[in-house]
Amino acid sequence: xxxxxxxxxxxxxxxxxxxxxxxxxxxxxxxxxxxxxxxxxxxxxxxxxxxxxxxxxxxxxxxxxxxxxxxxxxxxxxxxxxxxxxxxxxxxxxxxxxxxxxxxxxxxxxxxxxxxxxxxxx
Numbered sequence: 001x002x003x004x005x006x007x008x009x010x011x012x013x014x015x016x017x018x019x020x021x022x023x024x025x026x027x028x029x030x031x032x033x034x035x036x037x038x039x040x041x042x043x044x045x046x047x048x049x050x051x052x053x054x055x056x057x058x059x060x061x062x063x064x065x066x067x068x069x070x071x072x073x074x075x076x077x078x079x080x081x082x083x084x085x086x087x088x089x090x091x092x093x094x095x096x097x098x099x100x101x102x103x104x105x106x107x108x109x110x111x112x113x114x115x116x117x118x119x120x121x122x
Contacts, residue, residue: 001049004063005056007102011049014107018044021111026122036122044114048105051089055102058093 001008022041026033087101 001053002056002060004059005052005102007052007056011052014048014105015041015045017108018111021108021115022122025115030122033122040115040122044111045107048089048107048110052102055093055098 019037019041022037023030026037030037082096082100082104085096085100087104088095088097089101091097091101
């Protein structure tokens with residue numbers, strides 16, 4: 001991953017929180033369920049990490065002067081408050097919805113939702 005998203009450490013912290021949740025859910029059998037824990041952990045984490053990886057690549061292109069957005073969109077929006085913005089992983093990288101998703105994300109809550117919604121077994 002390129003370092004231009006400023007999310008590397010945050011992703012590590014999120015990974016630790018999600019792994020802790022999964023190991024805790026597996027209980028006393030966690031050591032026997034490592035392959036299941038890793039499979040579920042990857043299913044939960046990979047979409048976010050891949051999207052942040054794309055964002056880092058986009059940011060790198062922006063820093064080296066490559067075109068990243070139509071000129072009509074550059075400098076058009078100034079976000080002052082993200083309180084009422086709905087986070088969106090799939091929004092364009094320069095949007096407030098993407099910034100909100102990137103910066104205001106609870107990985108453990110998302111992992112709990114994934115486990116509950118998919119009835120994933122560990």
